[in-house]
Amino acid sequence: MSAISRSREKWVLLFPAILVLSLITVLPFLQTVWTSFTDAEITAREQQVNWIGLENYIWALTDPDFLEALGRTMYFTVVSVGLEGVLGIAVALLLNQKFRGRWFLRVIIILPWAVPTIVNAVAWRLIYHPDYGALNSLLLQLGFIDSYTSWLGDPDRALNMVILADVWKNFPLVAYIALAAMQTIPGDLLKAAAIEGAGAWKRFHSITLPWIIGPMLVVLILRTIEAFRVFDIIYVMTRGGPSDGTKTASFYVYQEYFSYLRSGSGASYAVVVAGISAVLILAYYAGIRRDQRGA
Amino acid sequence: MTNNLQKKERTAVSSNPILAVENLSKSYGDLRILKDVSVAIEAGDFLVLVGPSGCGKSTLLGCIGGLTEVTSGNIQIDGQDVTHTDPAKRDIAMVFQSYALFPNMSVGDNIGFGLEVRKVPKAERDKKISQVAELLKIEPLLDRAPAQLSGGQRQRVAMGRALVRDPKLFLFDEPLSNLDAKLRVTMRTEIKRLHQRLNASIIYVTHDQIEAMTLATKIVVMKDGVIQQVGTPREIYDTPANIFVADFMGSPAMNILVADVTMDGLMARIEIAREDGQEPLILYDPNPGEGIASRPAGALKIGLRPEALTDLGSRSVNAEQQFDCLLDVVEPAGSDTFAVIRLGGTEVTARMHGDVDVNSGDTVPICFDLSKISYFDPKSGERL
Amino acid sequence: MHRSLFASFALYSAALLLTLFTLAPLVWLVLMSISSPNDLTSVPLNWWPTEVDLSRYGHLVDLNNGAGHRFLAALRNSLLTAGGATLIALIVAVPAAYAFSRRGASLALLFVFLATIMMPPITYVLPLYEIFGGLGALNKTTTLIIVYSAMLLPFATWLMKSNIDVLPVEIEQAAFMEGASTAFTLRRVVLPLALPAIAATCMLSFLVAWDEFFYALIFTSDLSAKTLPVAIADFSAGRVTDYGVIASVGVLATLPPAILAICFQRFIVSGLAAGSVKG
Structure with a gap:
């Protein structure tokens, strides 16, 4: 095929995809950036929109509530992704051993992943229920607590309880990818190390971990990108409460838009969130390239 | 198809080449795969592109087929410039090394694919498919899936798909290299028979010099993206253009050795050193040709095919040029017996009678036939 | 390689723990869906339903x-x-x-x-x-x-x-x-x-x-x-x-x-x- 018709054809093939993505994501995003420099509000009537320069940003970056929400989001992200990483690798190590019933465990591990995010949030909300929740009942019956606790009622504890629910749903993905990476380790390598007298920890530390670190890095950054936008589980479990104890960045922007109807200042928050996400996304691509060079 | 008749007329009246490649170059970045390649064939030619892997022969085929964009130069098929034409519009067919059958279609649908694309009515399609199937003896396979076929059968289907459209030019990309040795010989004969019967114009890529010799009406030997020699199999075999061609074509390879060549009257006197204090070998070439006659005396490289070194009573030999030689290693190969002799600082192969009774370590008389000797420049390796 | 008794014990304990962690929330969700409202509001909970109540599923697939x-x-x-x-x-x-x-x-x-x-x-x-x-x-x-x-x-x-x-x-x-x-x-x-x-x-x-x-x-x-x-x-x-x-x-x-x-x-x-x- 000639060079000209080939490259023209390439664009014909790409056109629908580019059109859809431009209209639904790229152009709206640019609109958000533009709005962030204005005092626009969400109203039903015609409004005069004024260009106010960096005012929104100055406001956003000095708004302690927003900065706290950012900090909370990072806490949520780091802790849940960290736990998913540790738990995922531990589970993969377990599933990589030979034992009776392993197939069953390998199959059911996918179930938390399959549970819709909202159902997960609802289920855990019921489990944490202060009056009739399963967690209270279980801990009481086992003698760990003396009286029922309001797990999501304490601003300092609520976020951690949400993290637990998030980790339960998301560790399978990490575990499967860790397991897939471990299964590519040549058996002879580990056997040779064992014969050389390397103990289990030594084998994990000097063979398994370096082998799986590339894919793990990539999947954990991807999880970081997802965790950073956390919204659904917060919306259902706590609505950002109590006393803003679980109000994350996405939720904060959501409220600025749809509760306070300030689209200008909301947009500036959104752009800040986008900037942080962009850094994470670039880290993800760097991770992929690193992983491929290593492979 | 309807243009069959026109095509036959056209090729009959004109002597235009069916394919002309002019000054073709292909680079990937700094890597030059093809360097200024020009080649042309007449209708009915069976052109074989041969060379070691990486020589550019498959790239050249890809350019002719339109699968690879050319960097510079042009390609004409039947007088039409097709350098930038879609493969679909070049009126050519290709048989791929991997056969490239459509796994989701039956054998019949595979063969008829090109006709289906051209919206040939079903009845006519079926007729053509069964004609081709008959020609290739694959009628019972038409309803099967490619996965159910043996390698040889797939090969036939791939050829059937190419044949059914009666294109101007057939391209074969190492079509036999995935078959076992025995089947390869059978299919080779079959391809040759098809060519003779259909008088098709074929371009055929292979790295197997025996395939090249047996099939081609014209051989192009390539190395490092440059054409080394174009000629009939006989020309390539008897008068290789340089040491590379001499070495690459023929099995066992041509013996290349260093010799002192001086003119002795009209004859060339060729002195070849021997090891272990043995006297040098003195041979005479009665017809050395102008190139040698006019050259100052000195060291040259000479090329002798193994069959030019043979035992007494074998073929028609000039018994005068006969010397006792120590046989280093003897390798009986049934119809021939090959013997390795140390001559001119290297190992040379002699091709003796199959039933000759010799052993490694024997010293036996060897006759030298210099009627087809080749002389090469010791530096450039070019034929003199 | 043979595993020591202790290693086997640890392995199966871990497997059991993982199974519980994975399945417990799901099993409880299913149990809740078939327990009577009374079972679900008793303190502490009545883990196993006193009677299987499928009426909710019946209601959910009833357009009326x-x-x-x-x-x-x-x-x-x-x-x-x-x-x-x-x-x-x-x-x-x-x-x-x-x-x-x-x-x-x-x-x-x-x-x-x-x-x-x-x-x-x-x-x-x-x-x-x-x-x-x-x-x-x-x-x-x-x-x-x-x-x-x-x-x-x-x-x-x-x-x-x-x-x-x-x-x-x-x-x-x-x-x-x-x-x-x-x-x-x-x-x-x-x-x-x-x-x-x-x-x-x-x-x-x-x-x-x-x-x-x-x-x-x-x-x-x-x-x-x-x-x-x-x-x-x-x-x-x-x-x-x-x-x-x-x-x-x-x-x-x-x-x-x-x-x-x-x-x-x-x-x-x-x-x-x-x-x-x-x-």
């Missing part, structure tokens, strides 16, 4: 019941939205994937595609909301389908691209050589060969759309377009006092993805691995 009406409407919307978006995403993604795989389209562009789904939706949802509002297209299944197809498209393109990459290119070349156009080759040769990949891509796309909550929350406002996740959030936030109802809705919403995940685990896991790790 209020909860059933809402549930079935949401189920219909979810099926339409996820199915429609998957279909559109695939139709758009396959040619794009082919351009990336075989026509030398720049991978940087593919990374831009992928970056659009990695950006938090909050960063562009408001302009979308205003545009759709201006067009009078809010609270419509069609609108959600369009937005979802943009959400599914990059991943579907990526997955299809990595699958087309490994198809033998000579088969397509043979088709071109036989005179076929790109469209014809795609339809007759590439798509049949990529069928397993298409099935896997469809399944994963469907699951992602089935799970989506954020856009649905913002773009829909009543039964005519609300999807299951939004309906479930409503159920759990609303006036329902019987937690068993919420649990049974949750169980029903989990069943389709759970069944797909169990049946096609190999597909899904390799798809996820390809989608997240391979570059």
Whole structure:
């Protein structure tokens, strides 16, 4: 095929995809950036929109509530992704051993992943229920607590309880990818190390971990990108409460838009969130390239 | 198809080449795969592109087929410039090394694919498919899936798909290299028979010099993206253009050795050193040709095919040029017996009678036939 | 290698613990859905139902019941939205994937595609909301389908691209050589060969759309377009006092993805691995 018709054809093939993505994501995003420099509000009537320069940003970056929400989001992200990483690798190590019933465990591990995010949030909300929740009942019956606790009622504890629910749903993905990476380790390598007298920890530390670190890095950054936008589980479990104890960045922007109807200042928050996400996304691509060079 | 008749007329009246490649170059970045390649064939030619892997022969085929964009130069098929034409519009067919059958279609649908694309009515399609199937003896396979076929059968289907459209030019990309040795010989004969019967114009890529010799009406030997020699199999075999061609074509390879060549009257006197204090070998070439006659005396490289070194009573030999030689290693190969002799600082192969009774370590008389000797420049390796 | 008794004990304990951790929340969700309201409100809980109560499921599939009406409407919307978006995403993604795989389209562009789904939706949802509002297209299944197809498209393109990459290119070349156009080759040769990949891509796309909550929350406002996740959030936030109802809705919403995940685990896991790790 000639060079000209080939490259023209390439664009014909790409056109629908580019059109859809431009209209639904790229152009709206640019609109958000533009709005962030204005005092626009969400109203039903015609409004005069004024260009106010960096005012929104100055406001956003000095708004302690927003900065706290950012900090909370990072806490949520780091802790849940960290736990998913540790738990995922531990589970993969377990599933990589030979034992009776392993197939069953390998199959059911996918179930938390399959549970819709909202159902997960609802289920855990019921489990944490202060009056009739399963967690209270279980801990009481086992003698760990003396009286029922309001797990999501304490601003300092609520976020951690949400993290637990998030980790339960998301560790399978990490575990499967860790397991897939471990299964590519040549058996002879580990056997040779064992014969050389390397103990289990030594084998994990000097063979398994370096082998799986590339894919793990990539999947954990991807999880970081997802965790950073956390919204659904917060919306259902706590609505950002109590006393803003679980109000994350996405939720904060959501409220600025749809509760306070300030689209200008909301947009500036959104752009800040986008900037942080962009850094994470670039880290993800760097991770992929690193992983491929290593492979 | 309807243009069959026109095509036959056209090729009959004109002597235009069916394919002309002019000054073709292909680079990937700094890597030059093809360097200024020009080649042309007449209708009915069976052109074989041969060379070691990486020589550019498959790239050249890809350019002719339109699968690879050319960097510079042009390609004409039947007088039409097709350098930038879609493969679909070049009126050519290709048989791929991997056969490239459509796994989701039956054998019949595979063969008829090109006709289906051209919206040939079903009845006519079926007729053509069964004609081709008959020609290739694959009628019972038409309803099967490619996965159910043996390698040889797939090969036939791939050829059937190419044949059914009666294109101007057939391209074969190492079509036999995935078959076992025995089947390869059978299919080779079959391809040759098809060519003779259909008088098709074929371009055929292979790295197997025996395939090249047996099939081609014209051989192009390539190395490092440059054409080394174009000629009939006989020309390539008897008068290789340089040491590379001499070495690459023929099995066992041509013996290349260093010799002192001086003119002795009209004859060339060729002195070849021997090891272990043995006297040098003195041979005479009665017809050395102008190139040698006019050259100052000195060291040259000479090329002798193994069959030019043979035992007494074998073929028609000039018994005068006969010397006792120590046989280093003897390798009986049934119809021939090959013997390795140390001559001119290297190992040379002699091709003796199959039933000759010799052993490694024997010293036996060897006759030298210099009627087809080749002389090469010791530096450039070019034929003199 | 033989394991010591202690190692075996540790191994099986860990396996048991993992099984409990994985299954307990799910089992409890199912138990809640079939326990009587009294069992669910006793302190401490009555773990095992005194009698199996399937009436909630009966109500949920009954159009004349209020909860059933809402549930079935949401189920219909979810099926339409996820199915429609998957279909559109695939139709758009396959040619794009082919351009990336075989026509030398720049991978940087593919990374831009992928970056659009990695950006938090909050960063562009408001302009979308205003545009759709201006067009009078809010609270419509069609609108959600369009937005979802943009959400599914990059991943579907990526997955299809990595699958087309490994198809033998000579088969397509043979088709071109036989005179076929790109469209014809795609339809007759590439798509049949990529069928397993298409099935896997469809399944994963469907699951992602089935799970989506954020856009649905913002773009829909009543039964005519609300999807299951939004309906479930409503159920759990609303006036329902019987937690068993919420649990049974949750169980029903989990069943389709759970069944797909169990049946096609190999597909899904390799798809996820390809989608997240391979570059």
